[in-house]
Amino acid sequence: MHNDFITPFYLHYYNSGVWGDTYWLGHRVLKCPLDMILYQEILFQLKPDVIVECGTNEGGSTLFLASICDLLKHGRIISVDIQDRKPPQHDRITYLIGNSASEETFIRVRSSIAPEEKVLVILDSDHSKKHVYQEMKLYHQLVSVGSYLIVEDTIIGHPVAPQLLPGPMEAVYQFLGENDKFEIDPTKHKFHLTFNPNGYLLRVKE
Numbered sequence: 001m002h003n004d005f006i007t008p009f010y011l012h013y014y015n016s017g018v019w020g021d022t023y024w025l026g027h028r029v030l031k032c033p034l035d036m037i038l039y040q041e042i043l044f045q046l047k048p049d050v051i052v053e054c055g056t057n058e059g060g061s062t063l064f065l066a067s068i069c070d071l072l073k074h075g076r077i078i079s080v081d082i083q084d085r086k087p088p089q090h091d092r093i094t095y096l097i098g099n100s101a102s103e104e105t106f107i108r109v110r111s112s113i114a115p116e117e118k119v120l121v122i123l124d125s126d127h128s129k130k131h132v133y134q135e136m137k138l139y140h141q142l143v144s145v146g147s148y149l150i151v152e153d154t155i156i157g158h159p160v161a162p163q164l165l166p167g168p169m170e171a172v173y174q175f176l177g178e179n180d181k182f183e184i185d186p187t188k189h190k191f192h193l194t195f196n197p198n199g200y201l202l203r204v205k206e
């Protein structure tokens with residue numbers, strides 16, 4: 001998806017570190033703002049009942065999701081992290097502490113979701129291939145048909161931070177090679193700059 005202009009811009013944007021100096025209502029959010037607009041569009045379109053986020057960090061992204069849910073008057077967020085960094089409290093947010101790739105944490109998440117609820121999942125915790133693949137194997141089960149499994153930071157190695165390979169993109173390819181229920185949604189590349197190229201996976205089959 002990269003062309004001669006985009007690749008240098010990706011590297012320039014990522015290497016500037018500005019993604020660590022981006023805020024939602026005063027809380028740090030480690031995302032590209034263009035991805036946040038995509039999230040808003042997805043939430044408006046789907047109006048999910050539950051958003052599962054693996055990787056809370058300081059909770060800026062979680063608060064962003066809750067703010068959009070407030071505007072839509074619908075939805076709640078379950079956000080998981082291995083570490084408690086005292087993220088912002090909000091009526092729509094439940095924080096869980098645990099290893100997101102463990103069966104035990106997954107069962108805790110799953111037990112708080114009713115079978116008929118529409119679920120969107122965002123994987124944004126440990127970005128190693130092994131961890132992301134393990135999360136995909138677990139959490140894809142929760143994603144409703146027509147909703148998304150979003151794998152964050154597939155830009156790792158493509159083209160930024162190659163020292164961190166194999167990363168999320170490699171997990172996506174392995175997972176998709178074994179699972180025909182999800183497809184990459186190419187329409188999510190429309191802003192050209194995304195931290196999640198090939199990472200917006202649409203569930204197309206039960």
Ligand SMILES: C[S@@+](CC[C@H](N)C(=O)[O-])C[C@H]1O[C@@H](n2cnc3c(N)ncnc32)[C@H](O)[C@@H]1O
Nearest residue numbers: 029030055056057061081082099100124125126
């Ligand atoms: C990239 S940050 C999350 C960024 C956040 N979603 C945002 O957009 O601002 C990754 C987070 O994953 C957490 N993490 C790392 N390994 C984890 C694991 N095994 N289980 C759960 N969380 C983990 C880290 O503590 C860190 O807070």
